Amino acid sequence: MDALELCYLSAGELSRLIKTQDVSPVEIIDAHLARIGETDTTLNSFITLLPEQARAAARRAESEIQSGNYRGPLHGIPVGLKDLFNTGGVRTTSGSRIFDNFVPDQDCTVATRFQQAGAILLGKLNMHPFAYGPTGENADYGHMHNPWNPELITGGSSGGSGSATAAGQCTITMGSDTGGSVRIPAALCGIVGLKPTYGLVSRHGLTPLSWCLDHPGPMVRTVEDAALAMNAIAGHDPNDVASIREAIPDYTTALTGDVRRLKIGVPREFFEAPLDPEVAAAVQQAISQLEHLGAIVTEVSFPLFQHAQAISGTILMAEASAYHRDLLAKDGDKLYPPVRIRLEAGLFITAIDYLKAQQARSVFNHETRQILTDVDLLLSPTEPVTAPPILAEKVQAGEQTIGTTAALTQYTRPYNITGGPAISVPCGFSESGMPIGLQLAGKPFDELTVLRAAHAYEQATNWHTRRPPI
Amino acid sequence: MPGDNPISRNAFLYLAAQAGLDANSPHLDELFPYVQSVLSSIRSLDDIDVGISEPDMAFKPSPEDK
Numbered sequence: 001m002d003a004l005e006l007c008y009l010s011a012g013e014l015s016r017l018i019k020t021q022d023v024s025p026v027e028i029i030d031a032h033l034a035r036i037g038e039t040d041t042t043l044n045s046f047i048t049l050l051p052e053q054a055r056a057a058a059r060r061a062e063s064e065i066q067s068g069n070y071r072g073p074l075h076g077i078p079v080g081l082k083d084l085f086n087t088g089g090v091r092t093t094s095g096s097r098i099f100d101n102f103v104p105d106q107d108c109t110v111a112t113r114f115q116q117a118g119a120i121l122l123g124k125l126n127m128h129p130f131a132y133g134p135t136g137e138n139a140d141y142g143h144m145h146n147p148w149n150p151e152l153i154t155g156g157s158s159g160g161s162g163s164a165t166a167a168g169q170c171t172i173t174m175g176s177d178t179g180g181s182v183r184i185p186a187a188l189c190g191i192v193g194l195k196p197t198y199g200l201v202s203r204h205g206l207t208p209l210s211w212c213l214d215h216p217g218p219m220v221r222t223v224e225d226a227a228l229a230m231n232a233i234a235g236h237d238p239n240d241v242a243s244i245r246e247a248i249p250d251y252t253t254a255l256t257g258d259v260r261r262l263k264i265g266v267p268r269e270f271f272e273a274p275l276d277p278e279v280a281a282a283v284q285q286a287i288s289q290l291e292h293l294g295a296i297v298t299e300v301s302f303p304l305f306q307h308a309q310a311i312s313g314t315i316l317m318a319e320a321s322a323y324h325r326d327l328l329a330k331d332g333d334k335l336y337p338p339v340r341i342r343l344e345a346g347l348f349i350t351a352i353d354y355l356k357a358q359q360a361r362s363v364f365n366h367e368t369r370q371i372l373t374d375v376d377l378l379l380s381p382t383e384p385v386t387a388p389p390i391l392a393e394k395v396q397a398g399e400q401t402i403g404t405t406a407a408l409t410q411y412t413r414p415y416n417i418t419g420g421p422a423i424s425v426p427c428g429f430s431e432s433g434m435p436i437g438l439q440l441a442g443k444p445f446d447e448l449t450v451l452r453a454a455h456a457y458e459q460a461t462n463w464h465t466r467r468p469p470i
Numbered sequence: 471m472p473g474d475n476p477i478s479r480n481a482f483l484y485l486a487a488q489a490g491l492d493a494n495s496p497h498l499d500e501l502f503p504y505v506q507s508v509l510s511s512i513r514s515l516d517d518i519d520v521g522i523s524e525p526d527m528a529f530k531p532s533p534e535d536k
Contacts, residue, residue: 212527304518306514307514307515307517307518309511310511310512310513310514310515311515311518313508313511313512314512314515317508325490329490341500341501341504344489344491344501344505345501345504345505345508347485347486347489347491348477348482348485348489348505348508348509349508349509349512353512353515355525356515356516356520357512357515358525358526358527359520359523359524359525359526360515360518360520360523361525361526362520362523362524362525362526363518363519363520363521363523364518365526366523
């Protein structure tokens with residue numbers, strides 16, 4: 001098989017070929033390393049590439065499979081981790097030169113679980129420094145570039161994960177999502193990004209941004225791959241105090257294609273916010289498609305949506321500044337200036353502001369639960385705009401010009417507050433050829449319904465089959 | 471606090487020093503308007519009727535989530 005084709009097969013497709021030994025993990029890893037070699041001078045997805053380690057792992061996987069020891073659907077699959085997931089013996093920078101030489105002793109739980117599943121780590125992925133920004137800009141290791149147009153942002157903070165997955169450099173990547181950092185780059189790069197329920201995927205061994213808002217999640221090209229990744233990484237971890245003891249289903253059982261009588265709510269207030277008409281039109285078409293598939297779509301009201309930025313922003317800034325306070329004192333002048341100023345500003349948030357935001361969070365979550373008693377899912381755009389230029393401070397969303405950070409987190413932050421699952425799936429392209437994402441959010445622990453609807457929509461459309469021009 | 475400014479320059483400088491920032495750094499001239507902007511934006515929390523709600527310090531599944 002052509003090497004480029006291998007790079008664009010999903011984990012599901014690759015696993016079927018690996019299992020029957022029609023393709024070897026060695027071929028797959030070589031193809032991906034070649035793809036990275038061809039594209040990463042443009043994209044800058046990787047901070048650390050692990051070619052020799054990956055080739056050695058591929059040879060071991062090939063040998064195990066030939067010996068009849070096939071571990072499952074991720075055996076031999078190339079993965080990449082955002083560079084805030086600790087990897088034992090491999091430097092983990094959190095996207096900052098301050099940690100250029102930090103080499104953890106141990107893997108994070110997610111890395112361990114991928115390794116146990118037989119996945120092969122290709123490298124550590126570029127990111128907005130300390131995950132504190134939604135654009136994928138990084139002065140230390142270079143900005144990330146969107147595979148659909150390298151002059152535009154990937155979105156962030158898991159920007160390298162977005163570009164690597166979209167460009168066929170990795171089959172599965174991991175990001176972390178505190179205000180949208182999995183779903184934002186997924187939408188802007190034209191891939192699938194799942195923020196699972198808080199506590200379902202371990203945060204152990206990840207550099208925190210906000211303890212109570214951080215959600216690790218998979219970034220992939222198909223909904224099936226999101227399910228396969230979740231099968232490997234979800235589940236209780238005694239090393240994470242927030243980890244929840246829940247029975248973990250087989251997430252692939254959600255992939256039925258059947259959304260008949262599924263109730264989907266469309267919050268009216270989301271469409272009253274600044275929104276690019278091209279994005280709005282693509283999402284309206286997606287709504288029509290889901291109705292055609294048998295879903296029942298109704299308008300709902302989500303009045304507290306207008307306060308999501310204030311609630312999430314207050315909590316996030318206070319927690320980020322608390323976590324990074326020593327770093328700020330010691331190395332503040334070495335931080336990426338936009339990150340430094342956010343961390344410093346967080347020092348001025350009072351305990352009363354923080355607790356007021358957490359009180360407001362209770363009210364916000366109560367309202368969301370009430371809405372989700374009437375519908376199974378909430379639907380919206382993931383992003384109000386397509387990818388803006390790198391370093392753009394403002395974006396045009398419909399008739400309004402607004403700050404880039406506020407725009408990019410507008411629709412994603414509500415579900416970091418609630419802790420419930422939310423996914424972004426491709427739902428179209430702008431006239432200029434940039435991807436548009438559809439967000440579906442569900443009840444806590446109801447990943448199965450989120451995946452079911454996303455998969456049914458994906459299979460009824462061909463957006464996920466398009467490839468960037470790089 | 472008077473007017474639309476959520477924090478005065480003097481209060482900002484005092485709190486900056488308390489937080490360990492160098493009160494003589496020219497960087498504070500850039501930080502001051504940013505802090506004002508942040509504190510203004512979170513004022514909207516006062517518009518939410520939180521009643522007697524206790525702070526939701528982290529996501530916890532409610533019985534109906536099960």
